[in-house]
Amino acid sequence: MIQVEAPGLLTTVQDLGRWGHQHLGLAPGGAMDRDAARIANLLVGNDPGAAMLEITLAGPRLVLESGGWIAWTGGPSTITLNDADLPGWRPVWAPSGSRLAWGGLHRGCRGYLAVGGGIDVPLILGSRSTDLRAGIGGWRGRPLQAGDRLPIGASRRPTEKPHAGACWPRWWVRHDAPPPDQPVTLHFIPGPDWQTLPDSAREALATGAFRVDRRCDRMGLRLSGPALPAPLGPERLSAGVTCGTLQLPPDGQPILLGVDHQTTGGYPVLGTTASITRSQLAQLRAGDAISFRPLPIAEAQALHRDRERQIGRLAVALEMAWSIADGTRPQHRPPDGAHARSS
Amino acid sequence: MKPAARIAPLGDCALQITLGARLGDATNTKVHALARRIRAAGLHGLRDLVPAYTTLTLHYDPQQWTHDTLGRALTALLTADEDAAEAPTPAREVCIPVCYGGEYGPDLIAVAAHAGLSAEAVIQRHAGALYRVYFLGFTPGFPYLGGLDPRLVMARKATPRLLTPAGSVGIAGAQTGVYPQATPGGWQIIGRTPLTLFDPARAPPCLLAPDDRVRFVAIEPAAFNLEAGGP
Incomplete structure (x- = not known):
């Protein structure tokens, strides 16, 4: 207990x-x-x-x-x-x-x-x-x-x-701590409304002009920065969204969805962050600056698979570390060639 | 020739198929038919299949599919002869008893005034229609229903209520729906059902499923208390 x-x-x-x-x-x-x-x-x-x-x-x-x-x-x-x-x-x-x-x-x-x-x-x-x-x-x-x-x-x-x-x-296990006082870079796969944004709006999203607002939780993070213009066209019909989806509500301040997101949403969708940047997204707190970088879908999926292979190798390395130890404690050094590394 | 469906990535672990641009029964029927075909095909590595008004969103494992390979598999299903697919089972019809007005439906009078109808006429029109569950979303078990009498269309309240009780039946624009949980909400509340729309201990946990048909049946407060199991 x-x-x-x-x-x-x-x-x-x-x-x-x-x-x-x-x-x-x-x-x-x-x-x-x-x-x-x-x-x-x-x-x-x-x-x-x-x-x-x-x-x-x-x-x-x-x-x-x-x-x-x-x-x-x-x-x-x-x-x-x-x-x-x-x-x-x-x-x-x-x-x-x-x-x-x-x-x-x-x-x-x-x-x-x-x-x-x-x-x-x-x-x-x-x-x-x-x-x-x-x-x-x-x-x-x-x-x-x-x-x-x-x-x-x-x-x-x-x-x-x-x-x-x-x-x-x-x-x-080695891990990358984010460098302090720099915008967190989130790679994302552009969505249907990204191309409709004017260059100045895309520039603002790419250069860290947006910060995480105090209103942030597991459902989503409100971002604050220069108001972005509402995308043109008819009102969007509610459709499926996911963790990392970047929505643009009428007030021009984007929302980045978390894991407890509503299953469907009706705001214009600028894109969805790549799953390899999930940790960076999860570790955002109020006041952090973010810059968004487009990433082609094929590249994002290749990086995702690399990441899963790394986690798989880490699991094997940790099993080895335990089995080589005397069974009551993990040994003090990992075996050769099995340097545990998470990223 | 079928109108072309659009397949677009939603990040690297999901994609979205858009089957039309207009809200309506015809496109929504296609969405559910496609969901059935995909489920029947038994594709591995699919985590979630989320229908909405005109779209179907697939959450998948990018270890098993790339956007392109899954897109090709789906294109084959999209172009497959629909007649060859298993005939869809007739839609399920679910009756939802509703106690209209009074403490259960505080906005019934306002909706009636807005529509230029008596409260009884609003109840008759609301309970007289057959609704279609376009999809579930917003909160667990919340149905987006199509088929509201155009006369009953009314905008959301200017200031949302801090708490709308579970089971509340409301109107928002051309939509009508039932709140499965007590939540803040801006819908015009015209009644309440004693039924539980979402119960995680039940299998399935939700009273309603996408593509169900719904009929509301007016009941008296005494019947509400009986069904709800207490005064």
Whole structure:
């Protein structure tokens, strides 16, 4: 069990989403930063789609009632385990009774905490993700609250008290932290209304003139900048949209949709971000500047496949690291040729 | 010759097929027929099939398809002889009991005044029509219905209500629909149904499915309370 002492700003149980129900109006949802979430799971020996915690800007205080392997990934943060700094992007053995305090994120917006065995909440319509709008899934269909006790599944890694205290390997999964104070570049595949924009509007979107507004959540991010002219032509009929779709409402301030997006939308569509920039999108916070770069669809899909191959190699490298170790702890260095790298 | 369908990428994990430009039964029927053909073809790697007024959006796994390979597979289905496809099952008709007016339909009087009709006449016209579920969206189980009597067309409220109770039946422009959840909303609310439109514990979770036909049946407040299981 995980006891929640303080829930943080918005902490929810997520997996990789509830697919197959968009025709009924249910958003796929799931972890916003899909790669960080998958890597956290792989680090503790879980299936990449196991349920973990997604934290937002300011994290929770938790007590782990029994010992287990944990890993955190996502935006750079300070986390303490029994008052000692806890490194991220690697597996950590946390003895029973460990107190985990997640401070604010220094940069980025979301962090992920995976535990060996995953958060063992029931599957609702095929997923353990919390859908806040429908009020289903995750822990009782809502964000965590103080006093909640979350069940944990059976871990594939040994949990027979390998160490009295916390311990972790010297290796970690490398990851690219976004350079501070520069616009975040989001590559996107242009949509039907991109070509109808005047050059000045496309220029503004390409040069970081838009910032993330305070109104941003898992449903979508309002952007603020120079008002863009409404595309010409008749009013658009509602049609399917997806995570990363860049809409242009009549006020000229674009909306970038998140994973909890409405399944259909009627605003003009300027484009949809490439899936390889999903992590950058997930880590945007209010005030961040964004620049949008068009990317041909074939290139975006080739990059997507490269990314999936990298994650696959990482999973193999981590399995090797565990199997070479003595079975009670991951060894301190990854085996030759299996340098874990996420990006 | 069939009118050409347009296939366009929606990012690198989805694409959108547009079958027409105009809102109407004819194009929407094609959308649902195409969705049925794609489902019957059993294509692997498809995650979601989302019909809307004139479009069908496919969410797919780009590990299994590229935009081009999936586009070619779909073009074959688009041009396949529709008669060769399995005959569509007749549309399902769902009856939705509605308690009109009073506390259940606070805007019924306003809609009647706007239409120049009596409240009874509005109920008769609203409950007398057969509606078509163009698609579900907005919130889980929310039906976009076509077939509203033109006389009942009325714009949204200038200021949305902070909370519209679950089951509320409303009018917005030429659309009518039912709120599955209690949400803020700007629709003109003329009644409420005791039925639950979305229940994740039910299989299927939604009362309505795309392409269903819907008929509203006027009920008395006593019947509403009986169906809703309490006063």
